[in-house]
Amino acid sequence: MSKIKDLFESGKIKSAFIPYFTLGDPNYNDSIEFGKTILDNGADILELGIPFSDPVADGPVIQRAVARSLKNKFSFSEIFRVTKEIHRHKKDVPLVYLTYFNPIFHCGIEDFLNQAKDSGVVGLVIPDLPFDTKESEVLFQELRKRDMDLIHLVTPASTKKRIEALKKTSTGFIYYVTSFGVTGERREFSVDLKERIRFLKETIQLPICAGFGISTPDQAGQISGYADGIIIGSAIQRIIEENGHEFPKAKQALAEYIAKIRVAIP
Template structure:
């Protein structure tokens, strides 16, 4: 059984949602980024999404865009991202880890090489935000053979006609983007999220994770009371940015501040009534 499937089944048995965290690999540098990623499970993260730095993250808002630029400026690359996964797996064999990003870095690395190296490193899933379902076979098939789930995105505009195409061939979980626009923007209402999750679940048995716009423990709890997972990214990435000096070096205590905030978000998820 995959780590993702095992995680969601375990949490379903506990009658609670998963807490999913997103950070960009190598932001602001390899060592600091690795320290944060290593600390996320103890801070309450059930699943980690690790961003693959890219020069043009078109679906992301300013916070994650700047994180990607900092990561690249400090030497971030696909090789370093996979090295971070390997180091994480050396001390944590259980927490699912999903790579999230854009198709260009994967294609440039080489699809077969990427899927083989990602599987060997311990990657459990991929979210490629600019690769539509109709065009993802060249990645989805080799990824599936390597035991890596390809996670599809649904949005508020994904109607009942479009959802079957999105969900055909999907695995791991479905990522529902709760608001139209880029990451870090406004939040959707609880009623809107509830209706969307219910509609998606009429088309699939996969868990549904909800992200975009979650910034507080209270918002995380609201989502966790409805969906199978609550995803927080921009709020964590913004805290990393706020803990840097003018040279993008981490100030004293930045990592612990990030992990403390993560614990508060995790507590919100865990206290949610389902």
């Protein structure tokens, strides 16, 4: 059983809190401390972004974070070092990478997965990976050999046929994109969000975690009433952006925000 499946089936949580931030923003050593702070204040799963030059699914806040990160010297050894340090701090919390396929291909699929698993990563979210390609099938098979999860994204535009087809290579949970467009904080969500999530859960038979736009405790509390998890990225990244030049201030602001969201999720 994968670590993510074990978490959702343990009965310990009603809805998981899944924070996200980009590794290397503003530098890799600060990322270690940000990761520890997030873990200490209530993350059930932590999603770590690998910086990439063309983050097509991300909005302006995360794009700027990626740009700041890439001003540092990028290396996979540094990515895995930082990940391993975060994992070492609290080994019972599953770590997930959000990355694009190009970095994985560049590193080599098997080498990337071996190092990711060794660093504590148990699943991948890959926004630009079509589920029905040879690359997707190969990656899924390699992940399955390592007891790691391939977490697919489903959007409001995904057809029933596509959703049914996703079942073949979906494990861990489904990342449900709550609205059209890229990542970013939003004030409102579609009125049929609850029904869409219920339909997905019945169709795919996996936990459904909602992301893209959630930022406030009220939003997290409301949506967690019917979603199996809440994913928050841009609001966290904004805290780092606004306070990153003052590390103690950024760390404190992160701790306070994560704790508020955690309390709001039952």
